[in-house]
Amino acid sequence: MKVLIVEDEKIKRITLTDALLKQGYAVLAMENPIEALNIFKEREFDVVITDIRLPHMDGLDFLKEIKTLKPETTAIVMTAYATIDTAIKAMKLGAYDYITKPFSSEELLLILERLKDFRRLVEENIKLKQEITERYSFGNIIGKSKKMRDVYELIKTVAPSDATTLIIGESGTGKELIANAIHYNSPRKDNPLIKFSCSALAETLLESELFGHEKGAFTGAVKERKGRFELANNGSIFLDDIDDIPLSMQTKLLRVLQEKEIERVGGTKTIKIDIRIICATKVDLLKLAKQGKFREDLYYRLNIVPIKLPPLRDRKEDIPLLVEYLLNKYSSKGEKKTFCPEAMKLLINYDWPGNVRELENVVERVVTLTRSNDIRVEDLPDFLMTSPEKLCDRHLIDVMTEAVSFEAAIKDMEKRLLILAIEKAGGNKSEAARILKMKRETLRDKVEKYGILELSQTMKVKS
Ligand SMILES: Nc1ncnc2c1ncn2[C@@H]1O[C@H](COP(=O)(O)OP(=O)(O)OP(=O)(O)O)[C@@H](O)[C@H]1O
Ligand SMILES: [Mg+2]
Known part of the structure; x- marks a missing residue:
């Protein structure tokens, strides 16, 4: 990502630039907003990070200029604690986020990381829409x-x-x-x-x-x-x-x-x-x-x-595509509803015994009942809630109702975690250890202690 920083304080400007460069961002840092604007007109930037209080030009005016010139540019403003309502004004002008001073470089890097995820999602969404109309369908x-x-x-x-x-x-x-x-x-x-x-x-x-x-072929066959x-x-x-x-x-x-x-x-x-x-x-x-x-x-x-025809659970990669198609089908004109990533995950995880018809019914119902354009996990019907967290909670409740000791319950969880990690790693123990941020030797000892390997192998054969 190409980043333009506008900051008049020299030390702040240099530390931020260094931190971003280290993380692989392409950075240009400027002191004067008017000069920055001239460069911004000629060159492409993905993100502009600007101070609010600047010499020669007010930061908010600078932001307004940027959003008018290239509305697709992401802007992040840096503001002092005392001027928090300026930050809100900035958001209304179309800033993506703000960060209050003083802040560490890590905080800013975190915002940029989140921004990357956000952009990826947006891009995937655009790609998905094109795919639907282009290749990945046969009629309807x-x-x-x-x-x-x-x-x-x-x-x-x-x-x-x-x-x-x-x-x-x-x-x-x-x-x-x-x-x-x-x-x-x-x-x-x-x-x-x-x-x-x-x-x-x-x-x-x-x-x-x-x-x-x-x-006259039979009674009632009058014609x-x-x-x-x-x-x-x-x-x-x-x-x-x-x-x-x-x-x-x-x-x-x-x-x-x-x-x-x-x-x-x-x-x-x-x-x-x-x-x-x-x-x-x-x-x-x-x-x-x-x-x-x-x-x-x-x-x-x-x-x-x-x-x-394959059941839907055997072609889960089609679920996001189908959901996008069904969202269009059931949204009213001009309306654009989307499932948030967590909600989409639940749709993908579910087994859909009623296949596409069942998915279609759920999407139709949720689109009709949800007012906001953002469909969240809470908006989904309860039977989809088989998230790992919920399953884990359910398991813990099982453990408690069976009146086992705390120690036994923890051991049980430990064993489950190990099995899950080994499965996720496709049986590769070094990788499983990495997932659990655990030493390979520790993992090996535990695996031996619980006799896990045989278990995960039988599972693999089954699936
Ligand atoms: N691949 C798909 N793409 C888009 N929509 C689909 C797809 N498969 C099924 N549907 C939709 O799901 C619903 C059920 O499809 P259809 O009636 O063809 O299923 P079926 O196999 O005949 O079911 P049943 O055995 O219950 O009669 C329909 O609304 C259909 O448009
Ligand atoms: Mg049918």
Whole structure:
């Protein structure tokens, strides 16, 4: 970062400059604000640190000039304790922070460090927004993880064909979204996409819904009616929850797949249809087939091109991207809400059994209920609070209710800390010792004492 310091006291100017240079900042220090302003116009600085009481020009006026010339510049003001309300004026003029005199160089360095984090976050946020609109989506399917990029590739490959496609994924992983993407990227896109859930209806109704019926086919069939297959002619049909389809219907579906023809209920006429079939399931169809609950031949017919959707917990790197997308989706016009880094961490840590749908519900709810633009940890629903701190507290409470001694509890915590550090270090003990700021030998002794290594190895094998 390039820093411009404006300070008329020579000693202060020199000590600050030295301290900043030592930390790798590029520094230019000036005594006169008017000269500083001339240089500021010609050169680029990330941060300007200025005294308030200066010769030739008031520090606040200097600040105003800077913010008018280049509003993106970060300004920090140095002010004497007696003039704290000047500091507040400075903040209102757009200063990032102020520091009261006397202060040590370390205090200023701390502010600059915090500033670096802040800028990094801002930059990441901007990058994220570009990524969403640029690369990391397929239509309105969001995700940049390898797993999702593989899904996009698969969609691109199968969409143009008529291949039967089976979409497999837990609830809320986006199966319907994928079905849409396949149809609307296929040559059939101008013809209908008919959606049908196989779990919604009793067997007899199911058949007439799918295949249609002739007039008088059964009581209540007062008119002939086209079924979903016929309605989907020249387009696609999306059969959701295909595992729920009864065995008798499976046989009929197999015929549709093989012969591309149907008969309406109560009819004798064979009707040729030209459809593309997309199915979805939450369960393992092959397992059902092995149990005799699903026709194995049908399974192989459907499973020609399987698309497996990963659960959200297996692609956590997509969570910030999805959150950004959902924030835009649920914010009203002109409003810009963001999750603070701690709140985002909780969203990333949670396991999301309801996958993207659950995340979507949470974001919608929080955006609606939070007034401030800054969404904080307190604004999130309680079930997300699995922060390590909370878990640790919970563990301590467990310890106390089990009435163990103080000493035993501390030992227990010590053991847990060691395991966590070793895991975090990927099994590397020197690194684990470094994390805990502990001598390698001390760590080794403790590990031996608690017999930890075996434990962390079994954990690694499991995961
Ligand atoms: N990758 C994604 N990007 C953006 N939104 C997504 C993504 N995946 C799912 N969603 C959203 O999550 C919600 C659930 O998606 P969808 O209905 O497609 O899931 P599903 O797998 O069909 O769930 P179910 O099995 O419960 O029917 C929808 O609002 C959808 O827009
Ligand atoms: Mg669905």
